[in-house]
Structure formats: C-alpha cells, structure tokens
Amino acid sequence: MLKHNSILNLDTDERMHIGTYLLEQINDYMTHIRGVRVSPELSVDEVAEYVRRISFEHPVSAREAIYHILEGLRQYQVHTPHPRYFGLYNPRPNFMGIMADTITAAFNPQLAAWSHAPVAVEIENYVLKEIASKFGYSAEAADGTFTTGGAEANLTAVLTALVHYFPSYAKEGLRSLPTHPVMYASAESHHSLVKAARSCGLGTDSLRIITTDSEMHIDVPALHHQIQVDRAAGYTPFLIIATGGTTGAGAIDPINEIANLAEREQLWLHVDAAYGGASVFAPEMLDLLHGIDRADSITFDAHKWMSVPMGAGIYITRHKDILHRTFSITADYMPKEGVDLDVIDPFTHSIQWSRRFIGLKVYLSLVTAGWEGYRSMVQHQTEMGNRLRRELACSNWKVVNDTILPVVCFTDFNIQSKIQSNFASFICQEILRSGQAWISVYEINKVPVLRACITNYDSTEEDIMVLMELLNGARAEYLKRHPNGLS
Amino acid sequence: MLKHNSILNLDTDERMHIGTYLLEQINDYMTHIRGVRVSPELSVDEVAEYVRRISFEHPVSAREAIYHILEGLRQYQVHTPHPRYFGLYNPRPNFMGIMADTITAAFNPQLAAWSHAPVAVEIENYVLKEIASKFGYSAEAADGTFTTGGAEANLTAVLTALVHYFPSYAKEGLRSLPTHPVMYASAESHHSLVKAARSCGLGTDSLRIITTDSEMHIDVPALHHQIQVDRAAGYTPFLIIATGGTTGAGAIDPINEIANLAEREQLWLHVDAAYGGASVFAPEMLDLLHGIDRADSITFDAHKWMSVPMGAGIYITRHKDILHRTFSITADYMPKEGVDLDVIDPFTHSIQWSRRFIGLKVYLSLVTAGWEGYRSMVQHQTEMGNRLRRELACSNWKVVNDTILPVVCFTDFNIQSKIQSNFASFICQEILRSGQAWISVYEINKVPVLRACITNYDSTEEDIMVLMELLNGARAEYLKRHPNGLS
Structure with missing residues (x-):
C-alpha cells in the first residue's frame, strides 16, 4: 500500500530531481518552440483516451506523470507561446512570470x-x-x-x-x-x-x-x-x-x-x-x-x-x-x-x-523589465503589426480595420468584392493545417475576414514573412481550385 | 537603455540559471520550514517600505528580484505550508501541485x-x-x-x-x-x-x-x-x-x-x-x-x-x-x-x-498519489485531530465542538465558566508571538474559544506536542497574571 507521504511528502532530493527535470523540459519547450506545430490535430476521442491512460487507481511516478502531461500539452494544444501564434490576446508568458506562479504555488x-x-x-x-x-x-x-x-x-x-x-x-x-x-x-x-x-x-x-x-x-x-x-x-x-x-x-x-x-x-x-x-x-x-x-x-x-x-x-x-x-x-x-x-x-x-x-507575476515582471522594458515591448509589437500591414499591402491583401494596435484584419480585395464567404475560412484552415502559424476568422459587417494579432514579445520580422508566405500560398491554392473566384 | 528582450526574452542559459536558483530556494524552504517563524511581525509601514524598495523605473536583475521576493515572503507572511500552521483550511501544497502550476504558467x-x-x-x-x-x-x-x-x-x-x-x-x-x-x-x-x-x-x-x-x-x-x-x-x-x-x-x-x-x-x-x-x-x-x-x-x-x-x-x-x-x-x-x-x-x-x-494541479496530484494516497492522507490528518483532542483532554482543556473532522475548538473548562472573554485572545496572541505555531480564535455561542485545525499532510505527533506545550505554557502565564481567573 502506498503511504500518504510516499508522494505527497517528497524528500529534498526527490524535489530537486523532479524540479530540475521539469525545468529542463520547460526550458527546452521555450527554446525550441518554433519547431512545434502551432495548432494540434483535433480528435476528441484520441485526446480523451490520452488523458484517461493513467488511472487514479494505479498511480505512476512523478517523472512519468510529468512526461505524460508535457507530451499531452505538446501534442494537444494551440501553442500560444509560439511566435507565430497570431491569435487572440494570449501572450507568450515571460519567464519571470512563470517563476512568479511557481513561487505563488510554493509559498501559497x-x-x-x-x-x-x-x-x-x-x-x-x-x-x-x-x-x-x-x-x-x-x-x-x-x-x-x-x-x-x-x-x-x-x-x-x-x-x-x-x-x-x-x-x-x-x-x-x-x-x-x-x-x-x-x-x-x-x-x-x-x-x-x-x-x-x-x-x-x-x-x-x-x-x-x-x-x-x-x-x-x-x-x-x-x-x-x-x-x-x-x-x-x-x-x-x-x-x-x-x-x-x-x-x-x-x-x-x-x-x-x-x-x-x-x-x-x-x-x-x-x-x-x-x-x-x-x-x-x-x-x-x-x-x-x-x-x-x-x-x-x-x-x-x-x-x-x-x-x-x-x-x-x-x-x-x-x-x-x-x-x-x-x-x-x-x-x-x-x-x-x-x-x-x-x-x-x-x-x-x-x-x-x-x-x-x-499580483506577483506582474510585480516580478515589472521589477526586472521596468517600465522601460514594457515600453520597448509595446513599441516592438506595434512595429511588427505595421510591418505586417505593409507586407499585406505589397502582396495585394487589403487591411479592413483601422487601428494602430497590432491587430490586423484583412482579406483579398478582389475576392472580397464577389463576397466569397468561404475564402477566409479556407485560408484560415490552410494556415492551421500547416502547423506553421495560427490566425483566425472574424466577421466585419457580416463579411468573414482574416485576423492576425501580434501577441508575442518574441515575434520577429522573419515570423511575419513566414506568415506572408503561408497566406500567399493558401490564396494561390484557393484560386487554383476556384479559377473563377476573382472579380 | 534596456532592450525589451533583455529580460522578457531570456536565453536558454539564463532560464536554467534562474530556474535552478529558484528551485533550490523553494526546496530549501520546504525542507527547513519547521525552522521558520509561522507568523510574521505585523508592521504596515515596514512591509510597505520593503515592497517599494525596488522601483519600476530602476529594474534589477532576475536573481536580485527573486531574492527580494523570497526574503519578503519569508519575513512577512503566515507560513501556511508550516506543519504547525493549525489554521484556516490552507494546506501545505504538495510538490506535484507546485509543478503543475509551473507547467500551467509555462504552457499557458x-x-x-x-x-x-x-x-x-x-x-x-x-x-x-x-x-x-x-x-x-x-x-x-x-x-x-x-x-x-x-x-x-x-x-x-x-x-x-x-x-x-x-x-x-x-x-x-x-x-x-x-x-x-x-x-x-x-x-x-x-x-x-x-x-x-x-x-x-x-x-x-x-x-x-x-x-x-x-x-x-x-x-x-x-x-x-x-x-x-x-x-x-x-x-x-x-x-x-x-x-x-x-x-x-x-x-x-x-x-x-x-x-x-x-x-x-x-x-x-x-x-x-x-x-x-x-x-x-x-x-x-x-x-x-x-x-x-x-x-x-x-x-x-x-x-x-x-x-x-x-x-x-x-x-x-x-x-x-x-x-x-x-x-x-x-x-x-x-x-x-x-x-x-x-x-x-x-x-x-x-x-x-x-x-x-x-485542473492540472488536481490531475497531477491524483495520477501520482492515487486515490489510495488521498485516502491515507485524510486518515492521517483525522488521526492527528483525534490525537490533539486526547492531548487537550489530558491537559484539562475542553473541546467544545463535535466533529470527527480534524477541526478542534477548545477552551479551558474552569476559566470558561467565568466567561473570561479575553482568555482565548490572550492564549492565541501568545502562540502567535512565539512564532512556533498558528491557531485562531472563533466564537461559539458568543464565547470566544481557540481553534486548531490540521491542514498539513506533514503535521506529525511531535507537532501536536509542541502545540500542547505552547498552550499549556500560555495558560500558565495567563493564570500567573490573573491569579483569580479560575472558577
């Protein structure tokens, strides 16, 4: 029989061992995030089966449990920390914020x-x-x-x-x-x-x-x-x-x-x-x-x-x-x-x-980055948004919202004129399927358009260019399949 | 000028360095928790001054920031993870739960x-x-x-x-x-x-x-x-x-x-x-x-x-x-x-x-401890509650609530009969001042009594005995100061 203290009450070596293993895994995730698919395949049964693979009647070791969770998260979530997650307002969390949540959990x-x-x-x-x-x-x-x-x-x-x-x-x-x-x-x-x-x-x-x-x-x-x-x-x-x-x-x-x-x-x-x-x-x-x-x-x-x-x-x-x-x-x-x-x-x-x-994650981020760090981050992301707008214009996409925030809604001008309502959803699906980036569809005046937002302090000009390639490729594919789709 | 990525976007070595430092500190906290004062001195100005010592206009290094926070928490909080925190229902968090909150923060x-x-x-x-x-x-x-x-x-x-x-x-x-x-x-x-x-x-x-x-x-x-x-x-x-x-x-x-x-x-x-x-x-x-x-x-x-x-x-x-x-x-x-x-x-x-x-902290705790681990923990804490009741009876305290949960409300039978309403608060203050344990005062039928609850999977019989010594000592002190306090 397991004693209650066999796992709830780990000794100091076990804690260091488990903690170091997790730290290495998280560090690896953050370091190699660009190699991860941004969006997962969505199979309800597969995910549910994965989760239920471990029964609470038959507990496993700490290391096995952590491995199981991390593999699950790697395979089955939209990776909001990915620099090409151009999505809802979910940022890549900064490391000091992660440390803050760890401190909060430990000191409780x-x-x-x-x-x-x-x-x-x-x-x-x-x-x-x-x-x-x-x-x-x-x-x-x-x-x-x-x-x-x-x-x-x-x-x-x-x-x-x-x-x-x-x-x-x-x-x-x-x-x-x-x-x-x-x-x-x-x-x-x-x-x-x-x-x-x-x-x-x-x-x-x-x-x-x-x-x-x-x-x-x-x-x-x-x-x-x-x-x-x-x-x-x-x-x-x-x-x-x-x-x-x-x-x-x-x-x-x-x-x-x-x-x-x-x-x-x-x-x-x-x-x-x-x-x-x-x-x-x-x-x-x-x-x-x-x-x-x-x-x-x-x-x-x-x-x-x-x-x-x-x-x-x-x-x-x-x-x-x-x-x-x-x-x-x-x-x-x-x-x-x-x-x-x-x-x-x-x-x-x-x-x-x-x-x-x-509040600790905000404090710990502010005492290390300072207001100056945040000023610089806001400026960087705003610049990246502007860069995306310029690239879209060069490739003949049309930005349809007016904001200086890095939230960019756009569509293809020619296709939009024929109100090809499945166009945005086709492009979005193509991007998601590639696993290379995440964008979404949003309706403006009842017309579905594409939406890409810079939410990540680590998104670079290269990431914008990857998105542009994906967008242009998806549009070409759409036109190949719908040769009469242009106005 | 700080670049936004100088702290928000740490490189892989810095993350390992900071993370390892924090892990060691948390492990040390958990290992040596019995040596920490359970309750802090309460000086509003001192705490406020400590917090404002670092300005967001003048950011500090990650290591300095973490040291500052940990020192602050060590000095200025009730240590709910302490095995002699006999308090409200705030447990000592189990290590897998802490790891779960770290994973949650990192994968976001x-x-x-x-x-x-x-x-x-x-x-x-x-x-x-x-x-x-x-x-x-x-x-x-x-x-x-x-x-x-x-x-x-x-x-x-x-x-x-x-x-x-x-x-x-x-x-x-x-x-x-x-x-x-x-x-x-x-x-x-x-x-x-x-x-x-x-x-x-x-x-x-x-x-x-x-x-x-x-x-x-x-x-x-x-x-x-x-x-x-x-x-x-x-x-x-x-x-x-x-x-x-x-x-x-x-x-x-x-x-x-x-x-x-x-x-x-x-x-x-x-x-x-x-x-x-x-x-x-x-x-x-x-x-x-x-x-x-x-x-x-x-x-x-x-x-x-x-x-x-x-x-x-x-x-x-x-x-x-x-x-x-x-x-x-x-x-x-x-x-x-x-x-x-x-x-x-x-x-x-x-x-x-x-x-x-x-939900991750619950899942990660359950897949490692299993239902059996939780059964064992609930039993252990219930036993510790019963042990406390027995020890109180032996030392002539009177338990005044009726529950088999490890929540024990008690007072001194003789003193209670004279409704010495400052008795409970005196004893509680003495315990808190000692830094050795944390209990509270609760009113039952308008009579303030003492309340001690086993909330910690790591509270042992020795911890109960330390509490008993403190209680008996505080009562002796009360009687010394109020020689006519007995009924």
Whole structure:
C-alpha cells in the first residue's frame, strides 16, 4: 500500500530531481518552440483516451506523470507561446512570470486577510497604484483589485456601478428598486458583459447593445439617442462601457467624447481596456486612450499585453470607497490580527474570498523589465503589426480595420468584392493545417475576414514573412481550385 | 537603455540559471520550514517600505528580484505550508501541485475554447467526473466547472438554481419575475453566500440565515418553519445551502434530512463541502456526508484538503444542461474549429471567460498519489485531530465542538465558566508571538474559544506536542497574571 507521504511528502532530493527535470523540459519547450506545430490535430476521442491512460487507481511516478502531461500539452494544444501564434490576446508568458506562479504555488499565501499575507497584499497594492497612475488616476484616490481576468473585472464594474447608483442593491436587491436600471456597450464590446448582465440579476435585456460606426467604434450619437429613449420609457440608465481595444478588430471607442456624455448624463463610465490598456506604457501611444483618466473604473488584463501567464486581471476605480461598499463583509472566522491596523483585507474588496497571489507575476515582471522594458515591448509589437500591414499591402491583401494596435484584419480585395464567404475560412484552415502559424476568422459587417494579432514579445520580422508566405500560398491554392473566384 | 528582450526574452542559459536558483530556494524552504517563524511581525509601514524598495523605473536583475521576493515572503507572511500552521483550511501544497502550476504558467493554455486547449479541457473533464463519482453522482449525468475557489462555486450554485427555477432570470432579470426568490443557509455557513446574494441581484435580505442547534448544525425544523413563513408571506423559496464542514467548527449539516425537506418543498439543494468533501476519499468516513449524492449541486475545493496550491475550486451538478443554460453565449471572435465537434467550450459553462488551467494541479496530484494516497492522507490528518483532542483532554482543556473532522475548538473548562472573554485572545496572541505555531480564535455561542485545525499532510505527533506545550505554557502565564481567573 502506498503511504500518504510516499508522494505527497517528497524528500529534498526527490524535489530537486523532479524540479530540475521539469525545468529542463520547460526550458527546452521555450527554446525550441518554433519547431512545434502551432495548432494540434483535433480528435476528441484520441485526446480523451490520452488523458484517461493513467488511472487514479494505479498511480505512476512523478517523472512519468510529468512526461505524460508535457507530451499531452505538446501534442494537444494551440501553442500560444509560439511566435507565430497570431491569435487572440494570449501572450507568450515571460519567464519571470512563470517563476512568479511557481513561487505563488510554493509559498501559497492566502490573499483574504492582510495579516495572513502582508507582503503579498502590499505588493498587489503597489502594482495597482502604479498602474492606476499610468492611466492618469491619482495614486491617492485609486483603489482596485486583482481578478482572474477581464470577465471578473467587468462584472466588478457592473456591481460597483449598481451600488454607486442604487445603494440598496446590495442589501435589498434589484426588486426593491423603484426603477429598472439599464447599461450600454457597443456591438463590438466583449461578451463577458453579457455574462455580467446575467450574473448581476439585471438580465441580458438590460444591456443595450449600441451600433458601431464604419470603423467599429461605438456610435456616440446612437448611444446618446438610446439613453434618451430609455429615459423616456421609464428606464434608469446608470452605466456606459467603452472599449479600449476590441477583441475582434482592436477598435478603440472615443473615450473622451463618451466621458463628456457620461458626465452630462450622470452615468458611471467604465472602460474595458483589457488588451489596449498597455498602450499607455508607450508615451507616443498615450493619446489612444485620451480621456481614460475620467473613467470611473477600468478593466486591464496583465495576462494580455504584459505577457504574464493567465490569469491576471485588474479592476481599478477612482472611487476610493466603492469596492468596500460593494463587497465588505465581516466573518467570525477571519483572522483578527489586522483589526487595529490601518489596512484593507482583500476579501472585502472583491467577488472572490481567499485567492491566489495574482499580483506577483506582474510585480516580478515589472521589477526586472521596468517600465522601460514594457515600453520597448509595446513599441516592438506595434512595429511588427505595421510591418505586417505593409507586407499585406505589397502582396495585394487589403487591411479592413483601422487601428494602430497590432491587430490586423484583412482579406483579398478582389475576392472580397464577389463576397466569397468561404475564402477566409479556407485560408484560415490552410494556415492551421500547416502547423506553421495560427490566425483566425472574424466577421466585419457580416463579411468573414482574416485576423492576425501580434501577441508575442518574441515575434520577429522573419515570423511575419513566414506568415506572408503561408497566406500567399493558401490564396494561390484557393484560386487554383476556384479559377473563377476573382472579380 | 534596456532592450525589451533583455529580460522578457531570456536565453536558454539564463532560464536554467534562474530556474535552478529558484528551485533550490523553494526546496530549501520546504525542507527547513519547521525552522521558520509561522507568523510574521505585523508592521504596515515596514512591509510597505520593503515592497517599494525596488522601483519600476530602476529594474534589477532576475536573481536580485527573486531574492527580494523570497526574503519578503519569508519575513512577512503566515507560513501556511508550516506543519504547525493549525489554521484556516490552507494546506501545505504538495510538490506535484507546485509543478503543475509551473507547467500551467509555462504552457499557458487558454481554457475558453475546447479547440484551443483540448488536452487541458479533457483533463479537467476527467477529474470532474472522477470526483463527481466519489460524491455518488453518476459520471454520465454529472457536469461541472473548475472555479477560483468556493466563493465562485457558491455563486455559480446560486445562479444555476435561479435559472433552474426562473428560466427568464438570464434574459429578463429578477425584476421580470412575478415573485421574490429567497434562499436558506445556516448561521455557520460560509459568508461567501452573503456575497453571492449581493452579486446575483437578490440582495442579502433574500438570504435567510437559519439558526443552528447546540452542535452547530442547521436547525432543520427552524429551516422548515422559515420556508412556510416565507411562502405564507408571498416569497418563493428556491434554494437551500447545506454545509459539509463549516469553516468555524467543522460542523456537518444533516444532509440527508435536508435532502428530504428539499425534495418535499421542491427546492434546489446545494451542499457547500469545500473542505469536508474530501472525507469521501476515506471509505470509513463516507457516512459523514450521507445524502450528498441527492444534492443538486456541490462545492468542493481541491486547494483545501487535497493539498494543491490555491485556487482550485470545483462546482459539480447532476443537472447536465444547467451550466449551459446559465452561461452559454456565442461570440464572433471565438475559435470555430470545435464547432462541428461534440465538445463543450469551457467559457459556456462558467462565470469566467478565458482562464487558467486550474485542473492540472488536481490531475497531477491524483495520477501520482492515487486515490489510495488521498485516502491515507485524510486518515492521517483525522488521526492527528483525534490525537490533539486526547492531548487537550489530558491537559484539562475542553473541546467544545463535535466533529470527527480534524477541526478542534477548545477552551479551558474552569476559566470558561467565568466567561473570561479575553482568555482565548490572550492564549492565541501568545502562540502567535512565539512564532512556533498558528491557531485562531472563533466564537461559539458568543464565547470566544481557540481553534486548531490540521491542514498539513506533514503535521506529525511531535507537532501536536509542541502545540500542547505552547498552550499549556500560555495558560500558565495567563493564570500567573490573573491569579483569580479560575472558577
């Protein structure tokens, strides 16, 4: 019979042995990532069978288990750390971020009470204040919380805005209100807002989806009009969500203009800058989010453009007491050592209770790369995006979105004119099948186009050129098969 | 000027160098943990100053940064991995769990779409089904999702129960309902339910707090009565939450009896077994949670008694379609490769959207320790709890809670009779000041008592004896200072 301590309680040599083996494997993965297929073959049965190959009734050695997992991940995942993963906003995690998650797991600090993990809480506070300052908030007024990601940060925004406008929401709930609250976001905003509308009890009908203009920005006159319509119909508008870098096309809503409207209409303004927020790290891009300092709250995901491992979401607000009013609870079983100290227990400021030390990967990345390192990274990726646009133009592809963020949506001009709706999906499948790169399909004005985004600090001009070759090759193949496909 | 790639993009030698240094440090921490003070001195300014010693304007080397963090954590956190941390349900993380979080950070799989991380999704499905089976659910019917922790799992339970009884909740919200929903939990239940009541729009008034009996179990007749009162007043009861191992005293509600009531009253039964759920791994303890297979949903935290790093919460239900009905959304930007496959995209089943690969630490622990390893661990900790009870009795302390879980609440019988309310807090402070162990104070029937819980697979009889010496010493000191303190 296995003793409980035979594996749960490894001795020091075993830990070094296993840890070194894993470190070598991870290092090898990061070093030779360009030799790995970016996207896997998708066979449901094969993957499920692979996973179930080891039974919990018949445990295996640590080394065997690690080998099994690493082989599984190598074969069966999209390799987001690959420099030719031109995909959603999933970065190649930087090594210090990986080390931070290892430290977090080993020291396992409990971020509920300040007194339980003072250094962890203070590190998170420090990082939050610094990032708030980058967004133009005063460090004194700013408050915030780390979240699992943008979805939790956006839900936090909806809840804080509700409590701000309807103080009885927390105790008496929505049914006690004399009026029906409604909120606003664009058709290009992140769908986590739809989830937030459900989870907070308002229901998705209370989220008014505002149309966008030709460049996929929220249509401010349409937004204004909808607010009037709702007021006239007896609803109570309380929240506008602007997006600073949409998921699809990297569009940035005119934040300052929306801030003017929100001010006039006395609404809470939340800016979902989960991805695009990092542009404030590059001084020459600061104007992109002009007006964000006027937002009541902001979502920013460090696990996107800051290249730390998932999930490191951030919610920031300039209303110092609102998180407390929304989430504060006392509980008998919580440690009392901090009661007389002038500190905030994290569980009184978030949807979560006990949680991981999320902020360490951001801190450890910042203390080694510095703001200057991030400025340089943001600039590099922006340049790579511009390079991709130039190469696409040279090869007769047409970029169809307008953003300076490295998110590029494109199609073939001639083919598009005949609305060959299967063209984008054919090209995308060809790229994925090659295993050499990952791009996706996104619909703009109901036309499917191709989408490639620079998410990796290690993507180079050579990687862009490989993508171009693949794209041009796939298009040639398409034209061979559809000789009448040109306009 | 630093180049972006000088630190974000380390070369292979640097990664090995940094990684090995960290591995040695973590191994050293785990090996020599008994020599570390369990609880830190709490000086807010000192901690804040330590954290701000490195500025993001003046980055430091990777080695310096890691040294700084590790020193900070060593000095300024409660060491939950310490074998004499007799605290809240924060375990010493097992080494395979730490390795799992490192792998997760390095491979950074994105758990939103199945097609993006098939092996990760299938691993989570496998673990969920296996754990559901342990709770007596049929593997076919069971569905679930990993969460950050119990708070998110409990909120998920409230949301699924709402959607089950009020299908219009998701779209039209609470204000559209012809009736006011109310739910029930005991006074000893976890306060995350209070947060859940706020976050879902019902408001905390809708959570009826039911009194407990002398052993801190929910008072079933009182529960039944409150349901009748609410129905008579026009409210609509929809959910009972039973607790399988309360945070304070490890009390287990009579689940089967509550299941009978829930069935008669046609209410959703959720069991919060965040900590106590692991007792099903030890066959001789199975009866403790008798009836849990009848629950509509269950919360279980692998980062508690399964000794994996935080946060690894689990929500399980036997209603196969309810997560889908609660959270399913389609979004244009999500990968489409999985559309024709018979798979479930995780983001359609949870509050979160993209998220970390939470399940790996549970899988990697289970494939190496096996169910047998966990059985043995649960037994070991239960034995240590019993040992502590015996030693307390021998030294004339009185255990005041009744549970077979290793959660021991106690006081001095003679002193308690005079209701010396500062006694418990004095003893607790003495223990914490010693740096040799960590216990806490918890109020039972408004009397503060001491609470010690075995959360660590490495706590031994010697550790129990050290705690006893500290307790007896602190009591002697108290009596010296309060010579008339005895009854």
